[in-house]
Amino acid sequence: MENKQYLIAEARREQIIKAAIEVLRETGYVSTSLSKIANKANISTGLISYHFSGKEDLINNTLMYLVQQEWVFIKEKVEQKQTPTKKLMAFIEASLAYQGTNRENNIALIEIVFNARTPDNVPYYLIEDDDEDLLNDLLQEILRKGQKSKEFSDFHPQVIATVIRGAISESMLSSQHKLTLEEYNEKLTKSILQMVK
Amino acid sequence: MENKQYLIAEARREQIIKAAIEVLRETGYVSTSLSKIANKANISTGLISYHFSGKEDLINNTLMYLVQQEWVFIKEKVEQKQTPTKKLMAFIEASLAYQGTNRENNIALIEIVFNARTPDNVPYYLIEDDDEDLLNDLLQEILRKGQKSKEFSDFHPQVIATVIRGAISESMLSSQHKLTLEEYNEKLTKSILQMVK
């Protein structure tokens, strides 16, 4: 026991969030309880209630943490490229890469999005967060600029954005193709470009 | 109270399944309990346990019922068309139409797929049911035949199938585009054809 036994609040909050992510992946949302999270983090249950106003608050903070992680990773990769075509390719590659290397985070995110509901009982997966979906905005901006520069053909940007993001999400779930991440990325990118060019 | 008070077993089972679908949509998987389902169906909780071996059994039967409903609907529409291109268009249109007109069923299906886990704790959404995913098989067959007849270009059928199904799933969730079902179907089909031709 050489660790500092008490961490300041912010570090403790992050520790709890990380424990929540682990438990979400291991047992699923339905079986995720505060006592399991507390156990995973080696703290008492009461401490979670001290740092978060309740289970819902903890879940929401965990979701924000997960969304932020993915956003930062993908945004950075996209910004390194200059042309819309290259940015689009970077977007796809980075999305697949993030899902490949942060599988635990992605599963936790799925568990939350498809389970949590607002106080008035609306599932998170049906919420239209027009202003909060940063990845969607980024992708749409790439598509629009590509159309302006004539690299891309004339299509409805939101529809194509939906197709691309659907393809990325689906590929995380269905591993029915027996391809490596690189092979899959190459084939997916080729088809998407065929569609937008 | 003019209904027959007692139904035979098969009818009772279906009644319970339909009540389960309603409760799943209204309250979400997490809050779905046998007593709520019993209440919705105006029967006692014990009766559910009499007709199903447990909650898990009921959920699995509900899932099979939902998958079957969608499968029959789409399969029929596809079989009415002759060429791979027309079959593909019918597949997309029927998938979107089913989701549009059976929203309650689709939400219940999502709630189950993203929550239920096998006894050894594998989420349903990660199971690779190679032999059980009839819709995937149907779509792949269409794509392969289209390649044989030279209507479609040379691509990896499973990858494209994943893209198409992802686009369809995603479109149910993200209604960020403000298009009608018909408009969306038209634009989506156009883009998909651009990709496979």
Added chain:
DNA sequence: AATAAATTTGATTGGCCGTTCAAAATAAAA
């Protein structure tokens, strides 16, 4: 009509849940 089989009820049981809170431990401030 009498008996057997199938169906339905509803109360009960034991278990896990999220939250609360007084008391203890630690850290910070004076």
Added chain:
DNA sequence: TTTTATTTTGAACGGCCAATCAAATTTATT
């Protein structure tokens, strides 16, 4: 050091859950 603020514990509470089962009701058979 003394005092105050922050952090942590762990037990206790009320609530809902899935499952069980004996008793009651209805249907089928003889």
